[in-house]
Amino acid sequence: WVAMAHHADDQVETFFWRLLRGAGGTGLGGMVTAASFPGHSDLQIARPLLELRKAEILSYAKAEGILFREDESNANPAHLRNRIRNRLLPLLRDEFHPETDSAVLQSMGLLSADADCVKALATKWLAAEAPQPFNQLHPALQRQVIWHQLIAHGVEPGHQLIEHLRQRSDHPNSLSPTQTVRCAANGRLHLSKLIRDERPVESTEWKLQSGWNESAFGGATLRCRAGARERAEAGPGVEFFDADRVGERVVLRHWRAGDRFQPIGLGQSAKLQDLFTNAKVPALEKRERVIACAASGEIFWVQGLRIGEMAKIRPETSRFLEWRWMPVKPA
Known part of the structure; x- marks a missing residue:
């Protein structure tokens, strides 16, 4: 296990960071308290401080005399997350809603629960011997079915790729110079290898x-x-x-x-x-x-x-x- 120090304030920043990237319910639902490290199923991540506010953690550390380090890069405005933390969130709290953080955390909990429900339905559909026809599924469920299969094949499940696969049945989509993927009418993905690229690596x-x-x-x-x-x-x-x-x-x-x-x-x-x-x-x-x-x-x-x-x-x-x-x- 690896323990991470992410806290509730990090969750709020993550929400806006992912919102600006066009994330869906899973991404906007934020980080989870425990999960496998991506690509390493034998490595588990725990976030025991995720429900605590930064102010609470700092207050406890000072009261107990616990030393901590502030990463100097946190003040660098070149990073989008820092601009969200130091510019956007203070503006929202001061001029729009003093309880912005609490409202965002509430919405993240709701979005996470909705996303978990759709994931469960997609997993059930993929495991069924005679599932409902793919073209009759709700678009949200179609996206999740494709997302699960792309992850299983080790392919980055980008929004544009998922939409192309969902809307253009049997049309091949290029993943690399040597590989394509298409979604059959039954909702199953098929990856195909092209002639291997033998060009030397520069x-x-x-x-x-x-x-x-x-x-x-x-x-x-x-x-x-x-x-x-x-x-x-x-x-x-x-x-x-x-x-x-x-x-x-x-x-x-x-x-x-x-x-x-x-x-x-x-x-x-x-x-x-x-x-x-x-x-x-x-x-x-x-x-x-x-x-x-x-x-x-x-x-x-x-x-x-x-x-x-x-x-x-x-x-x-x-x-x-x-x-x-x-x-x-x-x-």
Whole structure:
């Protein structure tokens, strides 16, 4: 089991964060107190503080003399969740409804219960030997039936894909250059493999020199340098690594089948394919994401994911690798 410190205020922020992404009832219902870690059924997550407000937790910690740490990135307005916490929610509380948080938490409970009901009906329909015809199901139930099957096949259940499958029976939808999925008239999904893409995976390798190193790859520019850590402005694409653990050579490449990666905080490595799915990376984007490998060949950075455990900053770190990934903006 892994215990997480999410609390009720996090739930409220999650509601608005997912609302702005167009989430349905399951997403808007928020986090649950216990669940399996996505892609790792043997790893369980518990959130024992989920029903407590942040103010209650802070009050208890101060009263008991419990030390805690405030993540400095929580104040960075570059992150949508921070803007929700520091701008949107105070505005709603001050000018619209002083009990905004309580109202949102109530709605989340109702949405979660409704979503659980639809999930149960979808599971029952999929297990039935002679279920009701798919085209006679309520659209909400059709979506959930398709959602369950996509998850079972390891496919990211995006809204657009689900709607295409639901409304266009037997029409193939591309998941990648080598795979399609279609929904038969009976509501069952069928995945098909196309001719395997044998194109070599593009890559570039370079040795870290003193000062700034710069390389263009994957539609972006990478600038990095190793040495004593200097105060740097935080922002998207800026990371710091243990330079000695990375080594003197860095390889940039794209995803390959079988790649494994251990993001910081994860107890063991996982298939990068699964991590992409959990992070809701669209299937067609997976092969475009850039990966950085250390001199040992181990992946220490993946575009859009958390940094790697192997090269994270430790108390004994003496040399730092400053990493700046700057996508090229279209004209």
